[in-house]
Amino acid sequence: MTAIPYTTDVRPDTGVTNPKLGMWLFLASEVMLFGSLLSAYVLLRSGALTWPDQSAVLSVPLATVNTVILIASSVTMLRAWTALTAGNMRQYRVRMGVTLVLGAVFLAIKTFEYSDKFAHGLGPATDNFLGLYFVLTGVHVLHLAGGMLVNAFLLGPGARMWRSDPRRFTQRVEVAAIYWHFVDAVWLVLFVVLYLL
Template sequence: MEIPYTSEPRPDTGLTNPKIGIWLFLASEVMLFGSLFSAYALLRMGAETWPDQSAVLSVPLATLNTVILIVSSATIVLALAAVRAGRIDAYRRFMGLTILGGAAFLVVKAFEYSDKFAQGLVPATDNFLALYFTLTGLHALHVVGGLVVNLYLWGPGVRMWRTDPARFTGRIEVAGLYWHFVDVVWIFLFPVLYLL
């Protein structure tokens, strides 16, 4: 069965189905992370004492990860521009860089986590660390998910470029929107968990 409106806009919504689908999904993601951010606000404002976050966590590593994720957000939109211009070689370069960025982010995150565990700092230590591991853990899972999709679109998925370039371009756009959202979540997590 053919999936309808993958490339041409649906008359009633004015958007392609993947486009409206990803925005509805991202809206639900905003509520998911919003509920965790509001839990953070409630627990922190109601707490008698709160640890000095920047003393517990590594600000330099988190700054590095912020830079990595922002650069990979730029490279995936450059990949989309390359596809739209029909430059499939440039697309593969930029998508490859995006994948490297996502992988580097996870490596840095793994260093951070293992350093905390080595110091005996775990989610059960206090409310702050429970929130830190929940929020960054959920975010890291989102990075893993994006990485899998981006790897597919960089590798075997690129075949669609020859059979249905319009639909392939739509896929890159949707994957990009998700990746930018993951970047935006980190843009808020960084100051809230590390700096304030």
């Protein structure tokens, strides 16, 4: 069997590798997914007779902390990749580790937020705002957790590829980083829409 071309080399006339193109396509469909959910939000909110004061129901300070955490994790993710391009595996491990920890902190805060809502008798069935809040943030959390799994793999067993095929490994991290930034960007939108507007 012949190897599939352009898995690590850039195809000259298109300017991308297969995995990177695949990731961009995947993200295009993700944009449509979150876009559809957000348009449901817009339609339901604009059609609603009453809508709660969002920032009163949710905790803006906690979400702000979470926003800072995710932005920081995006930076460390980017720096992890630049460490690899500079050939520094030790630095990569540290920065990727920090990215993972930041993701975990985000999840912990989110879990606290959720359980606080439940403790006050507020759930997705309470009203459509809370329903949408749980759906949108829930789908986002799943995406974040998926990203953390990939990152954990790239930090742990997946990192063995660094020895056999460093170029390909670096590209894997780059593609994972694109995804991670996207998950971040989604959170920024959700933060504005669900907490601030």
